[in-house]
Amino acid sequence: MCIAAWAWDCHPAHRLLLLFNRDEYHSRPTQPTQWWAPGEGSKEILGGRDELGGGTWMGCTRDGRLAFLTNVREPSSLIGGKTRGQLPVRFLQGSHGPLEYATEIAKEADQYNGFNLILVDLNLGTMVYISNRPGGDPVIQTVAPGLHVLSNAAIDSPWPKALRLGQTFERYLETHDDADTSLKHMVEELMMDTIKPDRCMVPETGVDPEWEYKISSIFIDTAKGQARYGTRSMVALAVKLDGEITFYERYLENTLWKENFIQFHMEKEQQREP
Template sequence: MCIAAFIWKSHPLHPFLLLLNRDEYHNRPTTPLRWWDDGEILGGRDEQAGGTWLACSRDGKLVFLTNVREIRTNPLAKSRGDLPVRYLKSKKSPKEFSEELSGETDLYGGFNLIVADLCSMSMVYITNRPKDCGLSIAEVSPGIHVLSNAKLDTPWPKVQVSLHWKGLLSYFSNWQGRYGTRSTSAVVLKTSGEVCFYEKYLEEDMWKKHKVSYHIEK
């Protein structure tokens, strides 16, 4: 289970800022932040299923994912971590990609997916829950948003934060290392087109840090 807090198109210097905690079993094989897929995708990678929970690309695409908490799960369901990789490898806009998923709602467990194009500054929220509602797609409005294991901006036990950026920073700082946290990431987009991606991750029972910066190739 993960939680993400982000500011979208509401800061004069940083059009997008994201903080994301990944909660996962500490013994699940994971590659920390780095370029992969021939240097086209930047993010951590789940080596068990091959997908990711947060990643971006050189051409300005960004995507992150949280699970929807459910009592019953389908053991035959596809890995939700495949969805971010599919989006980053596609040539589709956020809206076009969301439409592509419309016939696949039953193939995955419950998910919340944010897909963004930082060049066109478009962002779409996608979820396949509740089951009887099919795929839900919505443009993300400017402002501060929180995404956990229910729908976007839904009050949730883990989302006991002030909707003030300093409050969010304090919350994530205090929470790190608890509740199975495997990594904490921050992604910042500057008006110049520079993307800064930071990750503090757990590796062999030690916390390590890594940062990568690059300019979007338009």
């Protein structure tokens, strides 16, 4: 189901600091974060890959485009809905700015199960949020500078796990200067948190309350029937003011936790419409 927290355009040394946990059934085949071989005319994407749908939950490009996705918790699903993981891919491989792309996606939003999508152009300094739930027309908004959290409801919704991550993230940034901001340490300190709220605080989403409680922590490790479900990967991404991008991932492969560390410098592109 995923959860993300980020500091956008409000840090003295970073344009963006992003933390992201991906939650999924352990049986779903997945490739860890790597550079995808670009197809003809398409851009190279750095991201994990869902081998069933072919999309991603989070990815970026060398020219400063970034997108990440969470599902919206809902009791029923649209049978035959389009694969949500293609929404970030289409943005990353395309040329539209975040707002233009979000406007285009809004026209087909009813063809997808519930999603929250964040679109970023680091060269433009633009971040946009689009969601197709709950009900009515899709919501599109520009994301203001500051600290934000996104789980499986609207951006900055006060779910207990979102509030907890937002608070711990803010405290971490207040007590660690840039030289002491280790992405690996941030993941270990903030994204492996297994504390659940009191049952009375768990949000009512229409799904089974017991299941909602089991997945109410930031880091999840549980089961649904015979199927193991939980946090499959944890990511920290940092974009410095000079354009240096550092990507750290801790991911589960079978029963072993492994690590990825990738660093590159963002390329400049010609001015585009936001």
